[in-house]
Amino acid sequence: MGSVPKLPTINFSIEDLKPGSASWLSTAKQVRFALEEYGCFVALYEQISEELLNNMFGQAKDLFEIPKENKVKNVGEEPYRGHMGPNPGLPLYESLCIDNVTSPQETQKFKNLMWPEGKSNFCETTDSFGQLLADLERTVEQLLFESYGIGKQYESVGSSNGHLLRFIKYTVPEDNDTTLRFPSHTDINFTTIVVQHDIAGLEVKTKEGDWINVECKPSQVQLVFMAGDGLQVWSNDRVKACHHRVKHCGNKTRYSIGLFTFNNGVFQVPDELVDESHPLLYNAFDSRAFIRKYATTPELKKEASPIKAFAGVKA
Numbered sequence: 001m002g003s004v005p006k007l008p009t010i011n012f013s014i015e016d017l018k019p020g021s022a023s024w025l026s027t028a029k030q031v032r033f034a035l036e037e038y039g040c041f042v043a044l045y046e047q048i049s050e051e052l053l054n055n056m057f058g059q060a061k062d063l064f065e066i067p068k069e070n071k072v073k074n075v076g077e078e079p080y081r082g083h084m085g086p087n088p089g090l091p092l093y094e095s096l097c098i099d100n101v102t103s104p105q106e107t108q109k110f111k112n113l114m115w116p117e118g119k120s121n122f123c124e125t126t127d128s129f130g131q132l133l134a135d136l137e138r139t140v141e142q143l144l145f146e147s148y149g150i151g152k153q154y155e156s157v158g159s160s161n162g163h164l165l166r167f168i169k170y171t172v173p174e175d176n177d178t179t180l181r182f183p184s185h186t187d188i189n190f191t192t193i194v195v196q197h198d199i200a201g202l203e204v205k206t207k208e209g210d211w212i213n214v215e216c217k218p219s220q221v222q223l224v225f226m227a228g229d230g231l232q233v234w235s236n237d238r239v240k241a242c243h244h245r246v247k248h249c250g251n252k253t254r255y256s257i258g259l260f261t262f263n264n265g266v267f268q269v270p271d272e273l274v275d276e277s278h279p280l281l282y283n284a285f286d287s288r289a290f291i292r293k294y295a296t297t298p299e300l301k302k303e304a305s306p307i308k309a310f311a312g313v314k315a
């Protein structure tokens, strides 16, 4: 048996990570390599302090304590953008989310719905946390686009991206044999950053089919950046969406937080990413149309690759 592979780790805490600097260029190479080889990487990101991380997870725990009748008021205008679970398919999972988390009015609206009587520090903590994660997401995208020599095109995709912050809770199963909390999937949005806290459980699949367990180090803020279906389309399959699942959380409730980037426009594979060895694989892509269809069409969910069935160029 071979040794267990390790995920690439990329440091985004560097102070002089500015466009054009030596560290910018070397980080762009690392981002491209990691995403092309693994569809994901671990990001070190000290801009989020341990204190902010602990405060954010403190707020997340409080959130799940509120009555169900308040939680179900968290509804979204698009599928997968509101309160979810637990349900027969995902009996151990529950989540709530704030769409457009980079807009302070949205955090405020969410707080007023969940805690009409008020909640101290929720907005300050969530606004800082959401903003920092969205900054990281934009930086990674900018670096990736530049690594393909088309940095100028980031603005046209990035300007129609929105950031959704999801608070997730996994409860302990009654029988100890159930280890799977969330089955293997790719995210149907553009990219995702998963933040684990004190309990690991996230696993990502390599090209070879091995599962890598992403550790948590309590002393370090470690995030997992993952490509979703949208980035797979944009990159014309140079980057594949990361298959991941949640397993083995032991006998403790696990909390995680995800920043899900959704593209709200229509984009095309850049001409620069199409050549003889990379023929065009996708038609112009409307991510919202894909997600609506995915949510309402059981046959599409059953496809080996729903994204190819929806947007793939037919041979």
Ligand SMILES: O=C(O)CCC(=O)C(=O)O
Pocket (backbone or CB within 6 Å): 168, 182, 187, 194, 201, 202, 244, 245, 246, 256, 257, 258
């Ligand atoms: O909780 C996690 O670590 C991952 C959650 C996840 O994959 C998802 O919500 O799509």
Ligand SMILES: [Fe+2]
Pocket (backbone or CB within 6 Å): 185, 186, 187, 192, 244
């Ligand atoms: Fe996921």
